[in-house]
Amino acid sequence: MITPPRIPFTPPSKATYTKGFDSLGVRVPGLVVSPLVSPKGLCHDVLDHTSILQFLAEKFTPGRSYSDAVALRAGSGITSVSAALDRAAPRRDIPVAPDFSIEVRFPLGLNRPPVTPLEETFEEAAFYMMKRAPKATSQKYSEVSHWVLTQQDRPHA
Numbered sequence: 001m002i003t004p005p006r007i008p009f010t011p012p013s014k015a016t017y018t019k020g021f022d023s024l025g026v027r028v029p030g031l032v033v034s035p036l037v038s039p040k041g042l043c044h045d046v047l048d049h050t051s052i053l054q055f056l057a058e059k060f061t062p063g064r065s066y067s068d069a070v071a072l073r074a075g076s077g078i079t080s081v082s083a084a085l086d087r088a089a090p091r092r093d094i095p096v097a098p099d100f101s102i103e104v105r106f107p108l109g110l111n112r113p114p115v116t117p118l119e120e121t122f123e124e125a126a127f128y129m130m131k132r133a134p135k136a137t138s139q140k141y142s143e144v145s146h147w148v149l150t151q152q153d154r155p156h157a
Contacts, residue, residue, distance in 0.1 A: 002027055005046055008015040024048055032081060035090035043084035046077055054080035 006021040030047065050066075050073040057066040058080060065071035075079075126144050129137045137144055 005077065007073070007078070032084040034085060035094055036085040036087045038086050039093075041084070041086055041089075045079040045083040047081065047083070048073065048078050050074070050078055051081045054078070055082050058082055071097075088151070 004024040004027055006022050008020065010020045014031055018029055024046070032043070050070045052072055053066040053070045057064060057070070065074070128143060129141070
């Protein structure tokens, strides 16, 4: 296990939390997919969510930081995503996605009848919830009420 770097952070004055922290937290691997990254390349720099903001500032406001908070993180050792872009010119050996077609049995937006017992059970439960408690269902499970409304033209149990 690799211990996360110690980078202190003090909450902003209007934050709802008051206790600061002094670590980046658990380490999470990330992927940078770009023609400007060498095949199987690795970047061992320390990055966090502000690394993307640093990169955006480099590209769109060169010489200026994205914000004071991002500049503070950069000053503490967090690097930009650009550290992972190790090629001056884009790769030319990028594979092309295969050209194949797929069969669409039901175009998007077209309702279809349930085809599995699980789908049938879900449909039955959704209709029952909307019938017995439409207001509570709409408030707590808005996606169910919207789904039921799209199913109105179909016969159901």
